Amino acid sequence: MSGNSVFIYSDQFQLYKFSDDHPFNQLRVKLTYDLLRKLHLLDDNQIIPPRIATDEELTLIHDPNYIQAVKLAGKGQLSAEKAQAYGIGTEDTPIFKDMHTASALLVGGTLTAVDHVLTGKATHALSLGGGLHHGFRGKASGFCIYNDSSVAIKYMQEKYGVRVMYVDTDAHHGDGVQWTFYDDPEVCTLSIHETGRYLFPGTGHVNERGHGKGYGYSFNIPVDAFTEDDSWLHAYKQSFLEIADYFKPDVIITQNGADSHYYDPLTHLSSTMKIYREIPKLAHEIAHKYCSGRWIAVGGGGYDIWRVVPRAWSLIWIEMIEKSHNISDIPEEWIKAWQDASPVQLPLKWDDPADLYSPIPRKNEISEKNLHTVMKALQIIRENKQQPNSI
Template structure:
C-alpha cells in the first residue's frame, strides 16, 4: 500500500449543518475553502474522501443515549420546548433545525473517516474541516456544537487503536467539552490556547484546570489576554506545544483549527493576522513527524468571518500538510475572487496576507508580559510531572 501525504475529507452534504440564515456558524466556509484549494490546483480528486455517517454506537462513546434520542426528536419537530432547553437545544446559540441529528452525525463521521485514514496507514495526515465542534458535552449541546466530534474521535482512537492522543486546540474559545471529557484520563493530553474567559464564552480554561486523579497534569490551558497579536500568540503556541509534545510523547496528534483569533473575527477580541495561521499548522506538521511517525489529524472549529479569514486560514492547514505552503502565488485566484465577491458582505482579500483590507477594529499594543506569565504558570506543572 502506498501511503498518501494527506487525505481531505469533504462533501457538500456537510453544509446541511445549518441553524438558520442569520446564525454566525455557517458551514458555507467549507465550500469557500474547498473551492479556493481547487482554484489553486492544490487538491486532487483522488485524495478527496467523502465522510461517512457516524453510528449511534460511535456517538455514544461520549454522549448519553438519552441525549442522542433528544437530538433526533428535535430534528423531527417532536421535542417540547422545556425538554429541549434541558439538553441545550432550541437556544439562541444552538437552535433546532430539521434533521439535525443526521447533519451532526455526518460531521462526526467525517472526523472518524479522517482518523481511520491515518490510523490504518493510508495517509500520514488527514484534514476534516467540518469537525472541531469542541463545546458539546455528554448530555448537552453548547456553543453551536451538538455532538463533540473531537471527543468521539479521541475515544474511538483509544478503543480501536490503543492510541495515546494529544489534542491541541487553538480556537479563540476554550476547548471545554474535550477537556472535561478526558479530565481524569492519563492517555489523553489536552492543550488549549485561547482568549481568557474573563471576556469570552465559555469562561473556563484557567491555568489551574490541570486534570484530576490519574489525569492530573494532562489538561493544560494557556489563556491569553484580549487584543493579543501575532508575535505573542505564536511565541506562546510554539513554546507550549514543543514542551507538551516532549512531555507527553503521543502516538497521534489531533489539532482543532478554529480561525476566530483573527482580528477581523466578530465574536472574539484577539488580534492575530494570517501570519498566525501560517505558523500553527507548520509546527504541528513538524512535531507529528518527529514524535508520531507523521500521524496528524486536523479538524476545523470556530471562525465567523467566513469570507475574509476562514478560507485562507483553513487552506493553509491543507497546504502545509501537503508541502505546498511555500509555493503559494502572492495573489488569491481571480476566479475565486470573482465568484464569491458577489456574495461577500465585506471586501475580499486579494492576497494571502491582510494587505488590501482595513481592520475593522483599531490595532492594539501587544500584551506580551501578561501572556508570558500565564505561559510560565501553565508549563510549570509539565516540568514538575517530568521530574516525577
C-alpha cells in the same frame, strides 16, 4: 516529511445549518474547498467522502437519551421544555430539520479521517466540517450538538489503543474535550484561547490541570484580549513543543478554529494571517517527530467566513501536502466566483496588510502577562523534570 494526505469533504456538510443569520455558517467549508480547487492543490483522488457516525459510535461519548432527544428535535417531536434541558432550542444552538443526521455526518467525517490515518492509508487527514469542541455528554453547547473530537479520541483509544494529544487553537476554550478526558492520563489536551473573562465559555483557566490520574495532562493558556501575533505564537510554540516532548503522543489531533483573527466578529484578539501560517507548520513538524506523521486536523470556530476562514483553513491543507512555496496571490477566479455573495471585499493576498489595525496601546503589558501565563501553565512539566527518578 512527505506523506499521503486526504481531505474529507461533502456538500452535505452544509446541512448543519441553524438559520440563515446564525454566525456558525458551514459555507466557510465550501469556500475553502473551492479555493483549494481553484489553486489546483486539491485533486479528486485526495477527496474522501465522510460517513455518518453510528449511534454506537456516538455513545462512546454521548448519552443515548441525548441522542434520542436530538433525533426527535430534528423531527419537530421534542417539547421546548425537554429541548432546553438538553441545550437545544436555545439562541446559540437552535433546532433545525434533521439535525441528528447533519450532526452525525460531521462526527463521521472526523472518524473517516481517523481511520485513514490510523490504518496507514494516509499520513495526514483534514476534516473541516468537524471541530465542534463545546458538545458535552448529554448537552449541546456553543453551536455544537455532538462533539466530534471527543468521539474521535475515544474511538482512537478503543479501536487503535493510542495515546492522543489534542491541540485546540480556537479563540474559545475547548471545554467539551477537556472535561471529557480530564481524568484520563492517556489523553493530553492543550487549549490556547482568549481568556474567559469576556468570552464564552468562561473556562480554560491556567490551573485547570486534570483530575486524579489525569492530573498534569490538561493544559490551558488563556491569553489576554487584544493579544497580537508574536505573543500568541510564543504561547503556541513554547507550549506545544514542551508538552509534546513531555507526553510523547502516538497521534495528534488539532482543532483549528480561525476566530483569533482581528476581523472575527465574536472575539477580541488581534492576530493576523501570520499565526495561521505558523499553526499547521508546527503541528506538521511535531507529528513527524513523535507520531510517524500521524496528524488529524479538524475545523472549529471562525465567523469571518469570507476574509479569514478560507485562507486560514487552506493553509492547513497546503502545509499537509507541502506546497506552501507554490502559493502567491488569491486566485482571481475564486474572487470572481464569490465576491457578489460576500458582504465584504474579498482579500487579494494571503497575508494581511501591516496596517490592518491601529497599534494596541497595552501591547507590552499584554505580552508580559501572556508570558507569565505560559510559564505558569508549563510549570508542572518543569517541576516533574526536576524530580529524581523513583525507585
